[in-house]
Amino acid sequence: MTSTLTPVRSKRSALTKGQLPRYAPYAVLAAALIVGAAIMALLGFNPFGWGLVSALLFAIGLVSWSAAVEGSRKAKDKLATCLVVGSFLVALLPLVSVIWTVLVNGIPGLIDPGFLTTSMNGVTGAFDNKAVESGGPVMGGIYHALLGTVQITLLATVISVPVGLLTAVYLVEYGHDGRLAKAITFFVDVMTGIPSIVAGLFAAAFFFVVVGPGTKTGAVAAVALSVLMIPVVVRSSEEMLKIVPNELREAAYALGVRKWRTILKVVIPTAISGIASGVTLAIARVIGETAPILVTAGFATSINSNVFGGWMASLPTFIYTQILNPTSPSNPDPSSQRAWGAALVLIILVMILNLVARLIARIFAPKTGR
Amino acid sequence: MSKRIDVKDLNVYYGDFLAVEDVSINIEAKSVTAFIGPSGCGKSTFLRTLNRMHEVIPGARVEGEVLLDGDNLYGPGVDPVAVRSHIGMVFQRPNPFPTMSSRDNVLAGVRLNNKKISKGEADVLVERSLKGANLWNEVKDRLEKPGSGLSGGQQQRLCIARAIAVEPQVILMDEPCSALDPISTLAIEDLINELKDQYTVVIVTHNMQQAARVSDKTAFFNIAGTGKPGKLIEHGDTHTIFSNPVQKATEDYVSGRFG
Numbered sequence: 001m002t003s004t005l006t007p008v009r010s011k012r013s014a015l016t017k018g019q020l021p022r023y024a025p026y027a028v029l030a031a032a033l034i035v036g037a038a039i040m041a042l043l044g045f046n047p048f049g050w051g052l053v054s055a056l057l058f059a060i061g062l063v064s065w066s067a068a069v070e071g072s073r074k075a076k077d078k079l080a081t082c083l084v085v086g087s088f089l090v091a092l093l094p095l096v097s098v099i100w101t102v103l104v105n106g107i108p109g110l111i112d113p114g115f116l117t118t119s120m121n122g123v124t125g126a127f128d129n130k131a132v133e134s135g136g137p138v139m140g141g142i143y144h145a146l147l148g149t150v151q152i153t154l155l156a157t158v159i160s161v162p163v164g165l166l167t168a169v170y171l172v173e174y175g176h177d178g179r180l181a182k183a184i185t186f187f188v189d190v191m192t193g194i195p196s197i198v199a200g201l202f203a204a205a206f207f208f209v210v211v212g213p214g215t216k217t218g219a220v221a222a223v224a225l226s227v228l229m230i231p232v233v234v235r236s237s238e239e240m241l242k243i244v245p246n247e248l249r250e251a252a253y254a255l256g257v258r259k260w261r262t263i264l265k266v267v268i269p270t271a272i273s274g275i276a277s278g279v280t281l282a283i284a285r286v287i288g289e290t291a292p293i294l295v296t297a298g299f300a301t302s303i304n305s306n307v308f309g310g311w312m313a314s315l316p317t318f319i320y321t322q323i324l325n326p327t328s329p330s331n332p333d334p335s336s337q338r339a340w341g342a343a344l345v346l347i348i349l350v351m352i353l354n355l356v357a358r359l360i361a362r363i364f365a366p367k368t369g370r
Numbered sequence: 371m372s373k374r375i376d377v378k379d380l381n382v383y384y385g386d387f388l389a390v391e392d393v394s395i396n397i398e399a400k401s402v403t404a405f406i407g408p409s410g411c412g413k414s415t416f417l418r419t420l421n422r423m424h425e426v427i428p429g430a431r432v433e434g435e436v437l438l439d440g441d442n443l444y445g446p447g448v449d450p451v452a453v454r455s456h457i458g459m460v461f462q463r464p465n466p467f468p469t470m471s472s473r474d475n476v477l478a479g480v481r482l483n484n485k486k487i488s489k490g491e492a493d494v495l496v497e498r499s500l501k502g503a504n505l506w507n508e509v510k511d512r513l514e515k516p517g518s519g520l521s522g523g524q525q526q527r528l529c530i531a532r533a534i535a536v537e538p539q540v541i542l543m544d545e546p547c548s549a550l551d552p553i554s555t556l557a558i559e560d561l562i563n564e565l566k567d568q569y570t571v572v573i574v575t576h577n578m579q580q581a582a583r584v585s586d587k588t589a590f591f592n593i594a595g596t597g598k599p600g601k602l603i604e605h606g607d608t609h610t611i612f613s614n615p616v617q618k619a620t621e622d623y624v625s626g627r628f629g
Contacts, residue, residue: 247465255479256455
């Protein structure tokens with residue numbers, strides 16, 4: 001849609017072909033919606049079908065109108081625009097749907113008193129039965145799971161960031177594309193594709209051998225998560241270190257600065273915003289892992305603030321157990337409300353992490369002010 | 371605070387490829403020496419061997435001797451990092467550290483080496499270095515602003531200030547003006563004239579007028595053809611090289627009849 005809409009019909013420039021009026025897409029959209037509704041009324045109405053039929057009608061209508069008035073080049077342009085926008089909407093659909101569902105189902109759980117500050121310790125099926133029968137508040141909360149998720153993820157980050165960052169530094173600064181560097185790159189790529197349950201089994205088996213049979217603690221889960229996190233951190237840090245211009249390294253060398261100090265004081269600070277946001281996204285990636293935590297930390301109903309001892313709850317495993325084994329088998333509704341609430345908290349956590357990543361990127365970004 | 375450089379029979383290799391062959395040259399202390407020659411003739415490569423910066427490039431190595439007041443840079447046990455703190459370098463493109471302010475850029479050589487320096491000493495060093503680079507008046511009011519916010523010419527002078535802040539004996543400049551406009555170039559050339567009172571300056575340039583304007587001595591490098599090593603053809607007083615060179619190739623190059 002160009003904005004050079006001089007009077008179209010009255011006086012036409014020799015340089016222009018026919019142009020659709022500016023309101024054309026809106027008019028076609030309205031017509032498509034009405035006709036679509038009519039067709040769906042004949043077939044039996046449902047909103048999804050209405051959207052689909054209207055979208056098809058809109059594309060066909062706009063493209064053929066454009067072909068008639070503006071010629072085939074503009075019509076192809078309109079077709080491409082329809083395809084691009086359509087793909088975008090299709091991609092957006094699941095996201096919007098998930099957020100909507102979780103919001104609708106999760107808010108009642110979240111606003112329940114004590115949801116964020118109490119654990120499930122002592123909350124039995126009898127409480128849930130009572131809540132359903134007499135309409136009282138749903139007891140129990142996710143404090144223990146929230147605490148577990150935060151602690152396990154934090155420990156996993158503490159393990160993975162140094163390992164991942166140092167690996168990336170080796171690959172970029174010391175590897176010289178040698179055999180070892182190529183092997184590391186290959187295995188990091190393989191590790192990226194490891195199913196998370198395998199990482200969990202690895203950590204469980206590792207601690208089985210090192211500590212003793214049946215070791216299930218938050219720390220084991222953290223090790224499992226760091227197996228998943230390390231390749232992501234390596235990859236993102238490597239890319240960030242690679243784009244630091246060589247000129248900056250040379251400038252530092254020419255000042256008589258040692259290589260390790262150059263890396264520490266020039267290369268990493270220049271890349272830190274990208275590294276930090278890569279790390280944050282890696283955290284967001286593993287914070288919702290369920291399977292590895294299930295086999296490494298078990299699940300608990302009471303507060304355990306020691307990552308190195310005893311079973312630990314986390315938000316994903318909390319959701320899993322609340323849905324699969326409701327606290328009161330005869331009245332599963334309170335359990336499912338708690339699960340949705342926990343899911344909402346988890347999504348909010350991931351969203352906060354993404355915002356933090358952006359904030360970090362902005363704070364650390366090289367300054368360009370005058 | 372300046373030292374002379376004597377190069378004896380220096381060959382530079384990239385892997386098995388001989389890039390610069392058999393260079394012997396004496397560079398006087400407190401003078402400006404310009405390296406001129408066509409692209410790819412090994413001027414920059416040779417310049418980098420004078421402070422072992424070529425070692426940053428994988429596979430690069432040298433044979434021969436480079437003596438800084440008699441001390442061989444390539445002798446056994448010589449630390450390339452120590453060499454570079456004696457022989458500074460300014461690059462083709464201005465490369466101030468983007469994470470640092472102008473002030474921190476000047477102090478980079480000190481700070482990055484973790485030397486302790488009091489605020490008073492730092493202020494003195496920053497002012498002296500920036501004045502030495504003719505940049506003080508332009509940036510004194512915005513020392514805490516990022517160095518990357520300066521103009522290209524100012525950035526290059528910031529890089530020169532950064533190089534002289536570590537008090538080297540020799541400053542190598544690899545086409546320092548090729549990314550700059552004429553006004554900035556003039557500022558840098560004036561600066562080079564002042565620098566030679568204290569430092570030994572070696573400058574690589576594609577601009578023959580520039581070589582004629584700023585240098586006391588000129589060395590002409592040439593290459594016989596693609597894949598052949600670069601060689602030092604002639605070295606002498608700038609005036610002689612430009613008006614009455616010994617070699618035919620030099621005369622052709624400086625008079626523009628080359629190739």
